[in-house]
Amino acid sequence: MNLLVDLGNSRLKWAWSDESGLRAGEPVDHSRPLDVELAAAWADAPHVTRALVASVARPRLEAELAQAIRARLRVEPEFVASRAEACGVRVAYARPEKLGVDRFLALIALYAQAREPVVLASVGTALVLDALAADGRHLGGLIAPSPMLMQEALLGATARVSASSSARVVEAADDTEDAVRSGCWLAAAALVERFHSGCAQAFGAPSALALAGGAARELAPLVRVPARIEPDLVLRGLAVLAGETP
Template structure:
């Protein structure tokens, strides 16, 4: 068994991978009591043969997680850092390490599942877009604030935009709360649609799938006017593909 760790901007997600899929899994926010929550979740779990992680957070939080893993399982964490090429996917960045490892692993998962060519949209704190060719070539992508971060930025930078309640998403809003929520969510949807259409135009002879993941993917999907589908746990699934392709020495 392998314990897979996805350290995102907002949450830590984990899964215990066995021959039959996820035998256990969970997620928690960084503002939770992470050591207590993980100790409780992992208390009765079997000791994994290997622990593999992906991180877009700071070194201090990585070190905290390493301590919890070592204290619970007496294992080190193998951190995957973004390479120029791995598992059939070739990074488009001239400086490969500058591409978020979460984005790279999502492409690894999509390629391994036979979903390429595709557009991958990560809808979370950040909104990330990546295009993956049928041969595993990363064609590039975009980064923007996620819908909730857009709202927080707007409210933090204005003096009079202070809705008293959360807004609903409408095509045309008649109050500030709805206008803020609708503007941010529909702007995110429009960006995803534009990128997907542009990639589809460049791949006119081949259908291009649009895959959405991230904490807010299920909320954005119904707002799209182009076909899309959820691809949950893409980073964890990409980690598993990477672990299979990069076996470690037998752990004691």
């Protein structure tokens, strides 16, 4: 049995993985002590032979996670890094290690699922776009603030602009709260549409659009392109990578 861990900016997601597939556990919020949360989550852990970790979090959290894995599961964690090529995916970056490992693994998961041209839009702390050709070539991507981060930046830089949790997303707002929320979310949707359209020329064919991340379901109805939501791409990519590397 393998343990797969996606240590993100705000949450830790994890799963057990073997030949029968993934069994995801409940995500863990960073605001709570990792050792306490993982002790409860892994109380009935099976025998684990490998623990693969993808992390974009701070070194302190990585150290806490590594200690928890050693203490609870008696294995040494393997922190995965992006590289030039793996599992049929070839990274566009001249320095592959500069590509976020979450992006790298998400591309591996998509390529393993289907050999098709696809644009991935991941909406979390940031809005991250990547293009993947049917032959596994990564064509590059973009990084922008997520709609939530756009709104936080706007509110932090202006004295008389306000927000509301009940604000709507509309095409033309008639109050400030709706205008702020609508502007941020529709800006993100427009960027996804533009990137997807531009990639059609690079691919030489229409491409699929996959949405991932915690805000994918909120963004999906705002994008005027057929899209599918892909959950747990980082964990799925780790499972593919685990099957290729002994």
